[in-house]
Amino acid sequence: MENRKILLVDDEQAILQMLKMVLTKEKFMNVYTAETGEEALHAVQKYKPDFIVLDVMLPDLNGFELCTKIRMYTDAHILFLTARVSDLDILTGFEKGGDDYVTKPFNPLEIVARMKAHLKRKGTSDAASPIPNDKVHHFGGFIVNEEAGELIVDGVVTPCPAQVFLLLVHFSQNVNRVLSKEQLFTAVWGYDYMADDNTVMVHIRRIRERIEPNPSKPVHLVTVRGLGYKLVKEPAR
Structure with missing residues (x-):
């Protein structure tokens, strides 16, 4: 973890100092801070962080808007800090x-735990041997290419956020199996705790928007009521 670069974005000095102190104790040596959206964008381009903790309420730029701008430069894991708890805010x-x-x-230790889980998964992936060609999954109108990190829909490479792609890969590795929300959360996010259903549900929807002819009536990634979700190899006709 020592070489991983962490960016903390918050306009409250007390929060920045607390998180930086805890991270330093946990052997994170490259921790950078920003108090405004402008500073955060500069830091993202300069340091290329592996993990970003981003406050929603910043003095110059809404954290949600800033996230969109950050995504122009990096696919680093972004964890929002928010006092907002409505479903709409979380979905946004x-x-x-x-x-x-x-x-x-x-609790700052919860943030550290989530950070470690994500970076451990990413580190294992980075250090792994080259993925064989059988890690290319074909599903009729779309292809999930693990080796290239690509989702190809109707022959066109389709942009896919990292966490959405990881979830789709997990489904592809477990085709025709029903996976519960808890199983998906543990496998993809890397820790057992799930604050609520929104995290998984929103990412399911984001997958459907990319692979389904009609996301409102999915035929590939289907809901199994009361049990979870299933990616089917051959959709019912």
């Missing part, structure tokens, strides 16, 4: 490119 965060969120007030 995911739609703008966020991967996770924690509500204020928060």
Whole structure:
């Protein structure tokens, strides 16, 4: 973890100092801070962080808008810090490119735990041997290419946020199996705790918007009522 670069974005000095102190104790040596959206964008371009903790309420730029701008430069994991707890706010965060969120007030050790889980998964992926060609999954109108990190829909490479792609890969590796929300959360986000259903549900919707002819009536990634979700190899006709 020592070489991983962390960016903390918040306009409250007390929060920045607390998080930086905890991260330093946990052996994170490259921790950068920003108090405004402008500073955050500069830091993203300069340091290329592996993980970003992003406050929603900033003095110069809404955190959701800032997330969209950050996504122009990096696919780093973005965790929102927010005092907002409405479903609409949380959904907005995911739609703008966020991967996770924690509500204020928060326990800094929870953020560290989530950070470690994500970076451990990413580190394992980075260190892995080249993925064989059988990691290319064909589903009629779309292809999930693990090796290239690409989703190809109707022959066209389709932009796909990192966490959405990881979820789709997990489904592709477990085709025709029903996976519960809890199983998906543990497998893709890397920790057992799930604040609510929104995280998984929003990412399911984002997958459907990319692979389904009609996202409102999915035929590939289907809901199994009371159990979870299933990616089917051959949609029912």
